[in-house]
Amino acid sequence: GDSVTQMEGPVTLSEEAFLTINCTYTATGYPSLFWYVQYPGEGLQLLLKATKADDKGSNKGFEATYRKETTSFHLEKGSVQVSDSAVYFCALSDLNFGNEKLTFGTGTRLTIIP
Amino acid sequence: DVKVTQSSRYLVKRTGEKVFLECVQDMDHENMFWYRQDPGLGLRLIYFSYDVKMKEKGDIPEGYSVSREKKERFSLILESASTNQTSMYLCASMSRGYEKLFFGSGTQLSVL
Numbered sequence: 001g002d003s004v005t006q007m008e009g010p011v012t013l014s015e016e017a018f019l020t021i022n023c024t025y026t027a028t029g030y031p032s033l034f035w036y037v038q039y040p041g042e043g044l045q046l047l048l049k050a051t052k053a054d055d056k057g058s059n060k061g062f063e064a065t066y067r068k069e070t071t072s073f074h075l076e077k078g079s080v081q082v083s084d085s086a087v088y089f090c091a092l093s094d095l096n097f098g099n100e101k102l103t104f105g106t107g108t109r110l111t112i113i114p
Numbered sequence: 115d116v117k118v119t120q121s122s123r124y125l126v127k128r129t130g131e132k133v134f135l136e137c138v139q140d141m142d143h144e145n146m147f148w149y150r151q152d153p154g155l156g157l158r159l160i161y162f163s164y165d166v167k168m169k170e171k172g173d174i175p176e177g178y179s180v181s182r183e184k185k186e187r188f189s190l191i192l193e194s195a196s197t198n199q200t201s202m203y204l205c206a207s208m209s210r211g212y213e214k215l216f217f218g219s220g221t222q223l224s225v226l
């Protein structure tokens with residue numbers, strides 16, 4: 001079945017550092033790809049998405065490009081802030097009887113130090 | 115804004131008890147989901163529902179059941195709670211065809 005593999009954490013960076021969180025996927029069809037973020041004490045919320053190959057999703061300074069040839073969707077940010085400390089989940093959509101369900105990776109905990 | 119409300123933030127139950135976790139969404143979404151979140155395992159899908167009175171098994175349905183009698187409400191039931199069901203439970207909803215999940219804040223369940 002479909003699956004998502006994320007780089008293991010935790011990841012600790014200094015403020016203003018460059019961030020990359022790796023994500024690769026396995027899918028039989030052509031899924032949409034997502035990054036969700038979970039701030040402390042909260043549920044997950046959508047950070048960005050890409051629906052087809054070579055699409056770039058972006059939000060709040062974060063970017064990820066849908067790479068079909070490498071089956072990857074790596075999350076990047078040029079200069080992280082303390083407020084970016086959270087758990088980040090990569091996910092893909094799977095059409096099931098015409099309805100979507102999402103499969104998530106294991107999550108990567110990011111801590112930014114001032 | 116869409117709101118997905120889970121009835122309890124923290125819950126402590128005894129082994130063998132029947133446990134109900136309630137979830138309500140206020141945006142008329144067709145699709146609703148129950149996930150559990152465990153360290154190192156991420157989110158795993160327990161059950162989902164695409165319409166009232168419909169349910170589909172997810173990846174880990176054993177030991178759980180669900181109920182969807184009204185469109186806005188999706189309940190997760192642990193028929194006989196066990197210690198390995200200690201976890202964070204997350205409810206989510208989605209409008210059909212929209213591909214964006216809205217999550218509740220989660221219920222941290224401890225089974226002693």
